[in-house]
Amino acid sequence: MGTRVLVVEDEPVINQAVAERLVAEGFDVRQAYDGPTAVDVAETWEPDALVLDVMLPGFDGHEVCRRVQARRPVPVLMLTARDDETDVLVGLGVGADDYLTKPFSMRELVARVRVLLRRVERAAELFRGETGDLRVGDLHIDRSGRRVRVAASDVHLTPTEFDLLARLAAEPGTVLSREDLMRDVWGWSDPAAARTGTRTVDSHVRSLRAKIGAGRVRTVHGVGYALEHAPGETSPR
Known part of the structure; x- marks a missing residue:
């Protein structure tokens, strides 16, 4: 079947x-x-x-x-x-x-x-064998448990939102194009086909921002998105 x-x-x-x-x-x-x-x-x-x-x-x-x-x-x-x-x-x-x-x-x-x-x-x-936690400021991502916390509060994410956040958090500050995210998170292998699904990425980013804070995901117009420290947080040097 x-x-x-x-x-x-x-x-x-x-x-x-x-x-x-x-x-x-x-x-x-x-x-x-x-x-x-x-x-x-x-x-x-x-x-x-x-x-x-x-x-x-x-x-x-x-x-x-x-x-x-x-x-x-x-x-x-x-x-x-x-x-x-x-x-x-x-x-x-x-x-x-x-x-x-x-x-x-x-x-x-x-x-x-x-x-x-x-x-x-x-x-x-994508996450096979990657069980370590990811931290960007007070954002804590437990990859093995698939849990997310902002400051001291648990945040409920859908499976796709979690995978999208984990991909962004793996390279904090790095701008990832919508096509990159479609390939890495959704599995689009054809770049031309991936462009037809970029609105899906945009919608998931809007939903993710509503849950973790709008200022944490930076938009680079015409390129893509990057995960940043929340406004007011200082990046470690």
């Missing part, structure tokens, strides 16, 4: 089209049309990835994502009807890894699903 993907979409035409394309690409697919059914199927079938619409009957995709991720980490591609920053940040904050705005091409959707699955493998490779 192929890799398991659960498609959750209340519009039957879209749901069926997505499911058929994924099956044609070799995936093992199940479908759900509302929030409660999606959670039940995810619990019993244990999919490898979710394609999840935000607007659903019963309860919305954000709640589905929250409940599924509370049981086990699953890569989630969220589908949004509009490119609304608030919807996107809420989705990323509850554990979605990526998002697509409707209308979308099936080719792009399949590519994003494959990237999500590669990201899980890539994260394991």
Whole structure:
């Protein structure tokens, strides 16, 4: 059997089209049309990835994502009807890894699903054997325990946010391009293809800033991002 993907979409035409394309690409697919059914199927079938619409009957995709991720980490591609920053940040904050705005091409959707699955493998490779803690000022990253603390407070990060922060923290002060981050964190190997996903990086950085402090991640316009000491902290010499 192929890799398991659960498609959750209340519009039957879209749901069926997505499911058929994924099956044609070799995936093992199940479908759900509302929030409660999606959670039940995810619990019993244990999919490898979710394609999840935000607007659903019963309860919305954000709640589905929250409940599924509370049981086990699953890569989630969220589908949004509009490119609304608030919807996107809420989705990323509850554990979605990526998002697509409707209308979308099936080719792009399949590519994003494959990237999500590669990201899980890539994260394991990226941090394999790297169990030491990372510290940037009062930001403490426990790589083996996958925990983050700012000053004396624990910070809850999604798996993707943690991997992104750990990659930035491995080279504090160094500007990493969006393409670098797409390659190292998400697993995009094609530089041209990676450029189509750079908005995902930007959205995750916004979500990360909201949790660890906006001043810690510096934007270099037209280039990328660097992790810095918080404003007012002094870098050790």
